[in-house]
Structures are given as C-alpha cells and as structure tokens.
Amino acid sequence: xxxxxxxxxxxxxxxxxxxxxxxxxxxxxxxxxxxxxxxxxxxxxxxxxxxxxxxxxxxxxxxxxxxxxxxxxxxxxxxxxxxxxxxxxxxxxxxxxxxxxxxxxxxxxxxxxxxxxxxxxxxxxxxxxxxxxxxxxxxxxxxxxxxxxxxxxxxxxxxxxxxxxxxxxxxxxxxxxxxxxxxxxxxxxxxxxxxxxxxxxxxxxxxxxxxxxxxxxxxxxxxxxxxxxxxxxxxxxxxxxxxxxxxxxxxxxxxxxxxxxxxxxxxxxxxxxxxxxxxxxxxxxxxxxxxxxxxxxxxxxxxxxxxxxxxxxxxxxxxxxxxxxxxxxxxxxxxxxxxxxxxxxxxxxxxxxxxxxxxxxxxxxxxxxxxxxxxxxxxxxxxxxxxxxxxxxxxxxxxxxxxxxxxxxxxxxxxxxxxxxxxxxxxxxxxxxxxxxxxxxxxxxxxxxxxxxxxxxxxxxxxxxxxxxxxxxxxxxxxxxxxxxxxxxxxxxxxxxxxxxxxxxxxxxxxxxxxxxxxxxxxxxxxxxxxxxxxxxxxxxxxxxxxxxxxxxxxxxxxxxxxxxxxxxxxxxxxxxxxxxxxxxxxxxxxxxxxxxxxxxxxxxxxxxxxxxxxxxxxxxxxxxxxxxxxxxxxxx
Amino acid sequence: xxxxxxxxxxxxxxxxxxxxxxxxxxxxxxxxxxxxxxxxxxxxxxxxxxxxxxxxxxxxxxxxxxxxxxxxxxxxxxxxxxxxxxxxxxxxxxxxxxxxxxxxxxxxxxxxxxxxxxxxxxxxxxxxxxxxxxxxxxxxxxxxxxxxxxxxxxxxxxxxxxxxxxxxxxxxxxxxxxxxxxxxxxxxxxxxxxxxxxxxxxxxxxxxxxxxxxxxxxxxxxxxxxxxxxxxxxxxxxxxxxxxxxx
Numbered sequence: 064x065x066x067x068x069x070x071x072x073x074x075x076x077x078x079x080x081x082x083x084x085x086x087x088x089x090x091x092x093x094x095x096x097x098x099x100x101x102x103x104x105x106x107x108x109x110x111x112x113x114x115x116x117x118x119x120x121x122x123x124x125x126x127x128x129x130x131x132x133x134x135x136x137x138x139x140x141x142x143x144x145x146x147x148x149x150x151x152x153x154x155x156x157x158x159x160x161x162x163x164x165x166x167x168x169x170x171x172x173x174x175x176x177x178x179x180x181x182x183x184x185x186x187x188x189x190x191x192x193x194x195x196x197x198x199x200x201x202x203x204x205x206x207x208x209x210x211x212x213x214x215x216x217x218x219x220x221x222x223x224x225x226x227x228x229x230x231x232x233x234x235x236x237x238x239x240x241x242x243x244x245x246x247x248x249x250x251x252x253x254x255x256x257x258x259x260x261x262x263x264x265x266x267x268x269x270x271x272x273x274x275x276x277x278x279x280x281x282x283x284x285x286x287x288x289x290x291x292x293x294x295x296x297x298x299x300x301x302x303x304x305x306x307x308x309x310x311x312x313x314x315x316x317x318x319x320x321x322x323x324x325x326x327x328x329x330x331x332x333x334x335x336x337x338x339x340x341x342x343x344x345x346x347x348x349x350x351x352x353x354x355x356x357x358x359x360x361x362x363x364x365x366x367x368x369x370x371x372x373x374x375x376x377x378x379x380x381x382x383x384x385x386x387x388x389x390x391x392x393x394x395x396x397x398x399x400x401x402x403x404x405x406x407x408x409x410x411x412x413x414x415x416x417x418x419x420x421x422x423x424x425x426x427x428x429x430x431x432x433x434x435x436x437x438x439x440x441x442x443x444x445x446x447x448x449x450x451x452x453x454x455x456x457x458x459x460x461x462x463x464x465x466x467x468x469x470x471x472x473x474x475x476x477x478x479x480x481x482x483x484x485x486x487x488x489x490x491x492x493x494x495x496x497x498x499x500x501x502x503x504x505x506x507x508x509x510x511x512x513x514x515x516x517x518x519x520x521x522x523x524x525x526x527x528x529x530x531x532x533x534x535x536x537x538x539x540x541x542x543x544x545x546x547x548x549x550x551x552x553x554x555x556x557x558x559x560x561x562x563x564x565x566x567x568x569x570x571x572x573x574x575x576x577x578x579x580x581x582x583x584x585x586x587x588x589x590x591x592x593x594x595x596x597x598x599x600x601x602x603x604x605x606x607x608x609x610x611x612x613x614x615x616x617x618x619x620x621x622x623x624x625x626x627x628x629x630x631x632x633x634x635x636x637x638x639x640x641x642x643x644x645x646x647x648x649x650x651x652x653x654x655x656x657x658x659x660x661x662x663x664x665x666x667x668x669x670x671x672x673x674x675x676x677x678x679x680x681x682x683x684x685x686x687x688x689x690x691x692x693x694x695x696x697x698x699x700x
Numbered sequence: 701x702x703x704x705x706x707x708x709x710x711x712x713x714x715x716x717x718x719x720x721x722x723x724x725x726x727x728x729x730x731x732x733x734x735x736x737x738x739x740x741x742x743x744x745x746x747x748x749x750x751x752x753x754x755x756x757x758x759x760x761x762x763x764x765x766x767x768x769x770x771x772x773x774x775x776x777x778x779x780x781x782x783x784x785x786x787x788x789x790x791x792x793x794x795x796x797x798x799x800x801x802x803x804x805x806x807x808x809x810x811x812x813x814x815x816x817x818x819x820x821x822x823x824x825x826x827x828x829x830x831x832x833x834x835x836x837x838x839x840x841x842x843x844x845x846x847x848x849x850x851x852x853x854x855x856x857x858x859x860x861x862x863x864x865x866x867x868x869x870x871x872x873x874x875x876x877x878x879x880x881x882x883x884x885x886x887x888x889x890x891x892x893x894x895x896x897x898x899x900x901x902x903x904x905x906x907x908x909x910x911x912x913x914x915x916x917x918x919x920x921x922x923x924x925x926x927x928x929x930x931x932x933x934x935x936x937x938x939x940x941x942x943x944x945x946x947x
Contacts, residue, residue: 110834117833129755130821132861133763149841185835192837194830194890196854203844221854227762228857235829242825250818273810302757336730341738342759443761446785447732512834560745562738606750611712612811614753615745 064319064672066685069473070174075691076157079178082474086517087524094119097523098282100267102254102309104131106226106504107487108288109233110511116240118516123280124237124246125269127253127304127617132234135290135302136507139226140347140440142210142218143190143504145183150207154215156180161692162213163502166392167467167495168644168660169694170325172668172687174474175492179502182509187219189512193232197221209390210349210500218501223347223439229504233511253617254309255548256541257285257316257483260531264313264483268541270549272617275610277545279538281531284482284519287313288511291466291488293326295625295632296577297569299463300332300345306621310470310489311628318478319471319670319683321491323628324636327498327645328578329464330396333447334416343462344447346419346440348500351389353424353433354457356380356396358417362407368418368456379403394497394645394658397461401578402656404460411458420456461578465503467494467645468635471670471685475518476510479670481526484519486510491668496644549609552619557602561619564599568592568622568629576633581649585637589630593677596626627676634671638682641665653696662694701727701793705740707752708800713809713816719798722752729789733776734759734766736788737799753812761785761925764860767867768813769800774864774923782862782925802863804872806910817863819909820877826905827898828881830891849887856883858926865920865928871912876920878906879936880928886939896943903940 071082089097097120101112104126112124128134146159160180164171187205191197197219198206210218221228240246249269256268258279266281292307293299314320331346357378359371379399381388391399400417403409410416425433430453434441441452448458469491476484476492487507494502531537575588599622607613642651642658643665651659668685703724710717724740731739734756741751757765766783770776776786791797799813807815859880866874882899885891891898914933921930 114834128757128763128765129817130764130861132821133757133765135758135763137763138758138760147840185837187840188837189832189834191840191843192830192832192890194853194885194888196850196857196884196888197840199845199847199850201847203846204841221857224762224858227860228854231857235824236832236834238821238825239829239831241821248821250821302763303759304757337728339728339731339735339739341732341735344760442780443785446761446781446787449787449789516834558746560742562742562745604745604748606745606748612753612814615751 064479064683066319066471066479066670066683067473068172068685069475071474075173075177078174079181083517086521089520089523091119095121097121097528098123099284099286099519100125100280100282101286101288102267103134103288103290103489104234104237105134105136105288105290105487106230106233106507107511108134109230109237110508111286111288111486111515112246113233113236113240114512114516115519116243116245119245122240122246123249123282125249125252125254127251127272129251131237131248131250132231134230135305136230136504137227138302139504140223140345141349142208142220142225142501143186143229144210144217144499144501145187145219145505146180146217147184147187149205150216152215154217156184158215159183159217163493163499164495164692166499167497168658169495169662169666169689170322170643170687171495172492173689173691178514179493179506179509182513183505185513186505186508190229190232193236195221195228195232208349208352213499220349223437226504229508233508255312255545255620257313258538258541259316259480260529260535260537263481263529265529265531266533266538268538268545273612275608275613277542277549279533279542281533281538283523283528283530284484286484286486286515287470287489288486289489291469292628293463293466295569295629296463296572297566298335298340298343298573300329300343303342306624307628308621308624311624313470313478313480313483315673316480317673318480318483319672320468320631321471321668321670322468322496322635323632323671324639324646325467325496325644326463327393327465327467328397328461330393330400330461331419331459332462333444334411334413334458334460344443345462345464346444346457346459348393350419350437350440353436354389354419354421355423356389356417356419358403358408358410364408368420377403377408392497393500394647397578398647400461416458416460418456419459421452422456425453465498467491467496467498471668475521476515477518477522482522484515486515496646549616549620552603552605552616552623553609555600555603555605557604559602560604561615561622564595564603565622565625568595568625572629572632576636579647579649580636582637585633588633589637592626592630592633599623599626631671631680634680635669639665639669660696701791703727703791704796706796706798709752709812710809711811713811717809727788729787731788732759732784733770733786733788734784753814755814756784759784762860764862767802767815767862767864769802769867771798774802774867775925777923780925780927782860802867804866804911806872806874807863807866819911820861820863820874822909823874823878823902823905824881827894827901828885830885831894843889845889853884853887856880856887856928856932859928860926862925864923864925866911868919868923869912870917870919871915873914873920874906874911875914875933875936876924876928876930878902879932882936882939883932886935895939896947899936899939899943
C-alpha cells in the first residue's frame with residue numbers, strides 16, 4: 064500500500080489556492096455524465112450531495128434514517144468556529160489553524176488543518192445566506208461566544224441547537240436539488256458493501272430497510288460521509304443508529320483505517336443512572352463558559368452541594384490550569400474528572416460525577432441571562448435527572464463523544480482506493496489526536512461545501528471514466544457476500560441477544576481502552592475480544608427474516624462489525640507507545656500527570672491495512688511534517 | 701414498578717394490526733420511555749419473539765425520529781417533551797399504558813409503531829428552502845437582522861419534523877409543520893425574496909399529500925415537543941392569501 068498525502072507544495076497559506084488553480088476542471092456540459100454516490104446525509108454528506116447536485120453532477124444519496132434531516136449532526140449543541148474576527152479580539156485564520164493543530168496535540172496534518180481554518184469563513188457566509196438563524200446582537204450583527212480550548216470568541220451558535228440549524232440548512236439545500244432532479248435520495252437504505260471495479264471504488268451494495276431487498280448501485284465515485292464509531296463503546300453520546308459499518312466494510316475492501324485509537328471523551332455529559340441506560344446525553348461544553356467545576360476536598364463526602372462551604376470545595380480545573388480554568392480542553396478536563404473520582408471525591412449516587420455550578424454566574428449576570436444562554440440545556444437536564452440546575456449544581460461526567468480517527472484520506476479527501484472519498488467525522492485528517500469544541504460542524508461543512516466539490520472534479524478530469532454496469536460480476540459477487548453475511552446472522556439461532564454482546568464489548572473497551580490505557584489492559588482486551596467474537600458467531604439470536612423491516616437484523620450487522628473493529632482500535636492503541644490528545648497511555652505521562660508525547664518516534668499517522676479477520680493488520684506510516692508550526696508540549700496552565 | 705402495556709402490532713404496512721398486551725417488569729423511574737421498551741424488547745428477543753418496532757435515534761429530543769402515541773397523546777403529553785425524553789417517573793406502579801403509532805392517511809404504516817413520514821420531506825422539497833447555491837454569498841455580517849426577527853425565526857426553526865402535530869390533529873393537518881418552515885424562512889431577509897412562491901408551493905404540496913385542513917383547535921401546539929406557536933399558522937395563512945392575490 065502506498066500512502067501519498069498529495070500535499071501541494073509552496074507556503075502553507077498558499078497551498079489551497081494554488082491547488083485550486085492546478086486542479087483540472089470538468090466542463091459544465093460534461094458534469095451530468097458523472098454519477099456520484101454519497102453515503103450519509105449529515106453535515107458532510109448533505110452539503111456534499113447538495114453542492115455536487117448544484118454543479119450538475121448526478122448524485123445518489125443514501126441514509127439509514129427515515130429522513131436525511133435526522134442525521135446525527137443534528138444533535139450538536141454548542142456551535143461552529145470560524146475565523147471571522149468579528150469580535151476584534153485578535154482572531155485570525157492563522158490563530159484558528161494554530162489552535163486546532165495544538166489542540167490536536169500535533170498529530171493532525173498541517174495542510175488540511177490550515178485549509179479548514181481558511182474555509183471556516185466561507186461556511187458562515189453560506190449558512191447565513193441559507194437562512195440559518197444564528198444568534199445576533201441587538202445591533203443586528205452576529206453574536207459569538209468563546210468555546211472549550213479557545214481564548215477568543217469565534218464560535219457562532221443558534222441557541223443550543225446549532226447542529227440542528229446547520230443540518231436543516233444543508234438538508235434544505237439538498238431538498239432543493241432533489242426537487243431539481245440532480246439528487247436522488249434513498250432514505251431507510253443502509254450501505255453494506257463497497258464495490259471495486261479494476262481496483263477503483265465504483266459502487267455500493269445496500270439493503271432497503273423496509274423490504275430487506277439487497278441491491279447494487281454503480282457510480283463514477285463513492286463518497287462516504289458516515290460519521291464516527293463512538294458506539295463501539297456501547298454507551299456514547301452518539302445517536303443509537305450511528306455505526307462503523309460503511310467505513311469498516313470499506314476497510315475490509317482495502318481502504319486504510321487511520322488512527323482508530325484517537326477517541327474523544329466529552330467532559331460534560333449527564334452521569335449514567337443504571338444498567339438500562341441506552342445512551343448518554345451530552346450537555347454542551349459552552350456551559351463551561353459560565354459554570355464552575357468542583358468537587359469536595361474530602362473523600363467520600365456525602366453532604367449535599369449547598370452544605371459544602373466555599374473553603375471545602377476544590378475548583379480543580381481553576382486550581383490546576385489557572386489561565387484556562389474551566390475552559391481547559393476536553394481531554395484534559397475529562398481526565399481531571401476521572402482523577403478526582405478515582406480519588407473517591409466524585410459526587411452523586413454512583414460517585415462517578417463532578418459538579419458544574421452556575422451559582423456565581425447567576426449572581427453575576429442574573430438567572431434570566433443564564434436562561435437566555437442555556438435555557439434548553441437546563442430544561443434537558445431537568446427532564447432527564449428531575450433536578451433544577453438553577454438551584455442546585457449540575458452533575459456531569461465524561462462520555463465517549465467523537466472519534467478523530469477514521470479512513471485515511473489524502474489532501475483531496477480521497478482514500479488510498481481511487482474513487483473513494485471520505486468526508487467529515489468518517490475521515491481522520493483535520494483534528495489530530497483531539498478535536499476542539501465547535502470544530503466538528505466546521506469540518507463537516509468545509510469538506511462537503513468547499514473541498515470535495517473541487518477535488519472530485521479533478522479526479523474525474525484526470526482519470527479515464529469507467530461506467531460499470533451493476534450486472535458486472537464484481538457487483539454480483541459483492542451482493543452475494545452481503546447476502547451470505549445476513550443469512551449467517553439469521554441462522555445462528557443462539558441464546559444471547561445482540562444488545563448483551565454489544566454491552567459486554569463496550570464495557571471491555573471503556574475499561575481497557577477508554578480515558579486511560581496501558582499495555583497490560585490493552586493486551587487483555589486483545590485476548591478477550593476474539594473470544595467474545597467467537598461466542599457472538601456461535602450464540603447470537605436474531606429474530607425475524609431478511610425480507611422485512613427488521614431492526615434486530617440491522618443492529619446485529621453493525622455489532623458484528625464492532626466485534627472486529629474493536630480489535631483494530633486496541634491494536635492501534637497498543638502500538639502507539641506515547642500519550643497524545645485523546646489517547647492517554649498511563650505509562651507515558653509527565654510528572655504532573657499530563658500526556659507525554661514522543662515526537663521522535665511517533666510523529667506519524669498510523670494507517671492500518673486489513674489482512675483478514677483473525678490476522679493482524681499491517682501498519683503503514685505517514686510521517687507528519689510540520690513546515691510552519693513548532694511542536695511544543697501542550698500546556699494549559 | 702410493574703406496568704401493563706397495550707401495544708399496536710402490525711407486521712407489514714398492508715396487513716391489519718391489533719393491540720397486544722405485554723408486561724413491563726421492574727421498571728425504574730429514571731428510565732426513559734424508550735429504555736423501558738428496550739427492556740421489553742430484550743425480553744421478547746430472548747424468547748425468540750419479534751421485538752416491537754419503533755423509530756428512535758438521537759434519544760435526546762432533537763432528531764425527531766421517535767413517534768409514539770402514549771395513552772392517546774403524541775409523545776405522551778408532557779409539555780415540550782419528545783417520546784425519547786419522557787421518563788418513567790411520570791408513571792405509577794400497576795398502570796396500563798396504550799402505545800400506538802402516528803395515525804394519518806399521509807403517514808402510511810410500515811411496521812408496528814413505525815410509519816412513513818416522507819410526505820414531510822416532499823413538502824420541504826416543494827419550496828422549504830432559500831434558493832442559494834454554494835459559494836458567492838455575501839459576508840455574513842453584510843446584512844444586519846433585528847434580534848427580534850432572528851429570535852422569532854429561531855422559534856419556528858426549532859421544529860424537528862417529528863409529525864406529532866399531524867398525529868394530534870383530528871383532521872391530520874400538517875399546518876403547524878408547514879407554517880414553521882414558512883415562518884422560519886419568511887421572517888429572515890434571506891428568505892423573504894421567495895416568500896410568496898414558497899407559501900403557494902408548500903401549501904399545494906401539503907394538500908397533494910393528503911393532509912387535512914386546519915380548524916384551529918390548537919391540539920398540534922399542545923403536543924409539539926418544540927412548542928411551536930399556533931401564531932405561525934395565521935402568519936402562513938396571511939402569506940398564502942397575499943400570494944394568491946398576487947401581492
């Protein structure tokens with residue numbers, strides 16, 4: 064496998080402009096001759112499908128939800144970053160770029176990250192033009208707030224529903240193209256296989272979730288915008304349907320999977336209440352702008368929060384990181400919460416929680432101002448816990464939230480398989496080992512609106528068009544493979560449900576490959592995962608049949624992939640003998656307990672090549688070369 | 701607590717359905733309604749019986765996938781709450797709970813509690829957008845928008861497209877959903893340009909899908925998980941009237 068990142072030459076700030084000039088164009092009249100498959104309809108998928116449709120390509124867009132508007136991007140609460148410098152507080156494209164690279168612990172690709180910061184500016188213009196109702200000041204101009212890990216106010220937001228508003232904007236643009244006939248939408252349709260023709264990605268196999276019918280679709284290029292894999296941990300803040308299947312099945316067809324061990328734990332989620340828990344709910348990190356995080360200084364303190372006087376409280380983020388305080392980056396805040404809980408100072412019935420207290424902010428600003436800023440989040444908290452956070456501090460705990468790893472892509476967002484493009488959370492390229500708050504929405508939209516539409520044209524213009532028919536043997540073989548897998552799942556007729564397997568796998572990963580990892584734990588996980596997988600294939604029970612609407616079957620197929628993917632995740636975590644960003648190895652930490660990077664030996668992207676289910680994958684390294692920034696030890700003190 | 705559930709089961713969209721009784725045992729007050737159903741389904745799966753099909757995804761009240769009529773009320777009747785955010789602390793031991801799908805001609809059944817809401821997508825396709833393509837847009841701050849207009853537009857834009865408004869309405873009218881989109885876009889200068897065309901096209905699409913008329917009972921507003929205000933319907937009627945008169 065040869066990994067060429069295809070980073071354009073020249074100074075960092077000129078790379079994208081130069082590349083745009085050098086890329087070949089497809090004649091407007093010829094665009095309709097090219098078919099594109101887009102899988103996923105979140106921010107990246109919907110924006111890409113809509114924009115490609117506007118340009119004149121023939122697009123087929125697939126999503127497993129009943130409507131493209133329900134993709135999980137919708138749940139993002141806090142906001143979207145852009146280097147507009149509307150607040151005149153010293154922001155710039157370069158600063159956003161530098162913050163993102165530094166926040167990613169110098170494990171991101173410099174050129175991609177710089178381009179992301181450049182395009183952030185266009186995204187806001189685009190969204191406003193679509194009618195996204197961003198928050199405004201009384202003068203009618205756009206409002207901003209600062210957000211986790213940033214010292215400038217560059218985050219644009221729409222109450223606590225920024226993801227929803229941006230997604231509705233992209234969805235509306237997509238709907239306009241569906242009406243115009245340039246995009247054909249396939250809701251309730253799940254991609255189950257990738258089809259290669261002459262070693263190029265030229266189609267997919269899908270299952271119609273209503274009829275169960277398995278069919279093929281061919282195109283000149285396949286775009287995956289299928290999100291992240293947090294749900295391999297069973298409990299995460301991701302929607303129930305989020306899964307790794309499309310990305311993982313592409314990996315099994317030869318696409319390299321990069322940095323799977325870079326997983327992000329979000330510091331502000333509502334603590335787990337019991338075994339029945341089906342997912343975790345995130346409270347936007349923007350709450351940390353006005354909330355103060357604390358626990359009691361005493362271990363096992365069972366007093367109610369209001370009974371603990373000020374001198375007996377430990378505002379540990381403010382104490383440890385005086386300049387960033389409660390806004391310290393996500394990985395640092397999460398680990399700090401785990402530490403105080405490990406010390407026996409956690410709060411709430413389970414002891415797995417810390418307080419996020421708004422009393423000071425309410426005193427300073429009034430309850431009404433706080434309600435205006437976070438009203439819906441406080442309501443959500445009350446709905447779930449039955450507690451009023453205006454009166455008593457919230458309880459929060461970290462949870463799996465986002466995955467920086469994903470399919471390997473070059474600067475053009477094309478994987479090592481020609482014709483296969485990967486956008487948004489599903490790729491690996493822009494956030495390094497840790498993503499800053501309000502940057503996921505930015506990346507999804509940058510990829511879909513402003514990067515792919517250019518780079519896919521260059522691909523079409525520089526390769527010989529190949530119009531495969533779905534009757535070709537490659538498609539028939541891929542369909543057969545997919546049907547066999549489905550039949551195999553249905554024919555086990557064992558005793559254990561998919562949920563029970565998924566829960567066991569998730570707990571194993573959370574314990575051994577979660578917030579803190581070490582060699583012994585990872586080796587143990589790597590022994591137990593294959594055993595669990597074997598049991599899965601011998602003792603699983605899936606009800607119903609293939610030829611019907613069968614949610615049990617959909618779920619079983621996704622968990623079957625997790626059973627293999629979990630091993631890849633742990634293999635990557637074991638091989639990266641350093642700590643960086645979301646990947647914290649307890650053996651590699653500074654005297655102060657911070658992540659200790661090893662730039663000399665690990666300044667590379669780990670891209671894994673599939674060899675077979677029970678065979679070790681092969682590691683390929685893409686060296687990370689920093690032409691512009693100087694790698695430093697992250698310090699938020 | 702222990703509960704008796706009467707759940708609508710319907711194997712295929714075109715086969716007749718019926719209520720079936722299930723016991724939900726050891727329900728914990730902190731469970732969400734859907735987590736309670738997960739536990740029931742887990743029991744059914746272990747016994748090799750077909751689990752109850754229902755839609756859900758984000759489980760935090762924003763994606764709009766969940767869609768249950770609980771004891772006759774869409775989303776269960778707690779103000780501003782979608783089914784996934786309804787918790788079992790609002791029920792009591794020994795209670796019987798009726799669970800049904802959205803029922804409307806324009807939402808054909810798929811299986812059990814799952815219906816086809818693609819009619820909503822088609823209404824948006826008829827005009828629920830601003831006709832701008834990617835690129836070439838002016839600076840985001842080039843056009844100041846009064847905060848009150850933006851806030852009101854945001855109230856309308858909060859709609860999650862779940863369809864509870866249709867399920868609650870005795871006429872299965874989609875007026876609240878359609879008026880929320882028309883309100884959201886029509887209140888902002890970016891969307892005002894196409895206000896008339898949008899109102900005409902979306903209302904026409906709504907009628908073509910087989911949704912009923914509005915008789916202003918307000919049942920839609922009462923069940924809306926995002927508390928979309930009835931006043932958007934009168935605004936839509938105004939837009940539509942002016943559009944038909946050619947203003």
